[in-house]
Amino acid sequence: MQHVARGLTALLCTGILVAGTGGCAGADSGDQPSRPSPGAAAVAMDGGSKVATADTSDLVRGDGSDKRPNIVMVLTDDMRADELEQMPKTQALMRERGLDFTDAVSPHPLCCPARAELLTGQYAQNNGVRHNESKYGGYSRIKTANTIGTWFAQQGYNTGFIGKHANGYEHDSPRDPGWHVWEPITGNPTDYYRFRFFGNEEWRDDYVTDRITEKTNSAVRAMAAADRPFLLFSNHIAPHERQQYGPQGLTEAPPAKRHAGLEIDQVAPPIKAKSYKRAVVGGLPRKTPVKKRIKTSKVQKKWEARVRSLQSVDDGVASLFAELDDAGEAENTYVVFTSDNGFSLGERRLFKKNNLVQESLRVPMIFTGPRVPAGKTSDLPVTLVDLVATIADLGGVKPRLDVDGASFKRTLLGGTQPWRDTTLIQTGDKYQPRKHRNLRWKGWALRGVRTERYTYARDVNNGDRMLFDRARDPWEMRNVARAPKYRRTAAELDRRTNKLMRCAGDNCNRTFGKVPGPR
Template sequence: MKTPPGPARIGAALVAALTGLAVLTGLAGLAAAPATALDTPPAARAADDRPNIVLITTDDQTLADLYWMPATRAALGGAGATFGQAISPHPLCCPARAEMVTGQYAQNNGVRSNSGPHGGFGALKEPGNTVASWLHDAGYATGFVGKYLNLYSERDGIQAGWDHWAPITHNTYQAFDYSVFDNGTRVEHHDDLHSNDFVSQRTVDLVERYAAADEPFLVWSSYVAPHGQCTDNLPLDVCAAPPTPAARHAGLYSGSPLPSLGKPSFNEADVSDKPIIIRKQKRVRAANLQRLFTQRIRALASVDEGVAATVEALRAAGELDNTYLVFTSDNGYLLGEHRYNGKVLAYRESLRVPMLIRGPGIPAGVVRQQRVSTIDLAPTMVEIAGAVPGRPMDGVSMLAAARADAPLPRTSLIQAGPFHRRGTIDWTYRGVYTGRYTFVRWNRTGFVELYDHARDPYELRNLGTTAKYGKVRRELFRRTNLLSRCSGDACRVDFGPVPRPRR
């Protein structure tokens, strides 16, 4: 089934939103991306004036990548709050997305990895009990478009709580020649519609349709960029090919140097104090990573346009001032830091993600330093909607911090896994992130990593066996043990200050 024709609404929205950014971004002469028509809009919106929510997510985007998304920074950060210390506490695609829809750590939602008996969509406990169903039950119209949890397939059906359901289900990591499970029907895209542009045009259509109705709405726009290319049903470690940007961005940002080249952690000289996964790494080739980086930020350029188009659609519908827009990524990414290319590890480039939010009551252009995370997205949406969650949430709403800079004491559990040992299943590593410290214990070997970001922002010196950090290490290990078993309120405990290292 081919994509049905429709008006090129996104093209007009992009031109309107980006006219003033042509010099900054080099996007003059944008080609309009074709749009897909939806059903006839419902009757004009009436009584329910609760705020709308638009969640926009990317895949594997670093905090630094946001620099090359000027429209997003201006429309969301410039008009709202930027959380500079946001993290993804389980920095891998499927576990992070499971956190987003449940507000829970993996020990509670079941998703520890992208595949295997404890990974992928099939590992999600109560898949119909998510933030979508909670908001739907609260009277919100809901729509999803883009990448869902890894290994979700058409046989899993339309997920509960979503009024409009359009996940990419085949060739997910290809920019072209992909399929969408469009409200229960497979629609194959063998045209020139880049998957980013598909997500953007469908988002604009949903905003226009829902804005005309008599109910508030939640739309989740889930972009695949800047994830590398790979083939479905193969391990993610083969996703080594750089992403394909939209044709109009093929020459964009040619002179932008790889940011990690300027870090002392790039191709770290001495990795003898690092875990085995780093010690066995050869030095990376800067030229290869430069090409990967350039293609990544080019792939994000059409996401940046999509954000601008979404904002313009909300403005045109008279809904912008009554909408919370949230932008983040499922995890970060290392590009040669500590000789590593990828994610999953607990280094700051992998953990840290962009987190921008604008909406009613949030001052324009503020930067917040509270340590929010991806498990806080569902609680935030629940508070906005006045919804009732169907499971205990481990995260906390970001609204008070975004609006009034309210304190948010936070020690976050960080983890990855699982691995199999002697017939049992254990976590690959578990630890905590406090802002100043990263503490990790690798469960297979007992190897400990401890970094003091105040003195070592590039995480070059592992303090895991340093005597003067003994009290710090013991306290962070205690917190790790407590948070590893936590649920709900117990995950949000204020542990107070970490002991100071000995002089």
């Protein structure tokens, strides 16, 4: 463990982590440096002496004989893949020391469906969650008795869930089975300053990211002391917009006080994109919410707010690694950092998510841990659904459901493996009984596939289609679904869509062969 401690302390002392740890005088001497005491934050958090702690009373004690690895997932909300560039501590602790999956996607890029995928390892046609709300969406659709939490708990792990849960998880909602540490936010999860954790632990005039971090660190200490392998989900809110009580509605993501004055002299990447404020030639499916007017100053302001809000998550990642090191668990823990979905900020005149373009589909995904190659990248097209299969594989845990994803453990540990050539992607629609009761595909909107070269989708209810040839059109500016020379291409991708939108288990990971190119 000594070399891990030295590495973390060197980062602390060179300012990559926020100060407050001490012991820097001997950091270059080769002597064992002084370390933070257990529970000491590696990052200065906002607030006074009150600290959020996790309820760890249900943890099961072990005897230390189970040597399986710990697994920690750090999840952000609505984070674009390119926003990882604005998190220097996470880059130093994870990207430089782990494997970065550069083509990771959220195959159903909306909060609740994505979170249901992360709990079940299944697509929405199998787990039942197609949207954030209504008859076909929300927390009530999740079968909580059979999730990754119950699998790991039943097979010898301590488990923990902290932070944002599925949409519709209320103050009086029941405790989900399988989780020894259960600390989700209830009610409105995106106020940032006024929030509740399960059990009606209410915080006002505070900052949610720091409290999630403190509960995460508290859980790590207790889980490490229990001498049993653990699975821990740490679910952050940033950089999601703030949903306030009252008439204010949605506003920009607020920063922690210590980051409010952060100066940003960079032009937002979306503004520099070739697709920014440009309409797609050939149009987009009718249900796609295209903006007619976009004010660049507002986009810049929104992006800067997102970056500032992510700085506290960056602090939290640094604090997590320091806690794992201090607990003696750093060398036996896999940490994965990812987001529930991406976010459009004006490209193709689109905003937000729940659309099947690169900015909404792509998410950051980095792994560190035992035997994970350091400072490497992989372009394997993995998804959040695959992440569940991989986490189970790393822990030696057998899912109690037919998961739709495939484990990429071999790639994660530096090897190679066969992989599917086509991935299912889809979006849902809020079900309105009076308006939608006669629809064939209730609760669905676009369903399609993504390959190495193409992105294809069809509105299953009105037939609108979208096809981007990313080899010739990397900015996805031309919808060629109706172009005569792409007729064979579109037909084959539509055939694959029909197969995969009904898939379950291994059938979701098929190899179809070469897609006919344009004539």
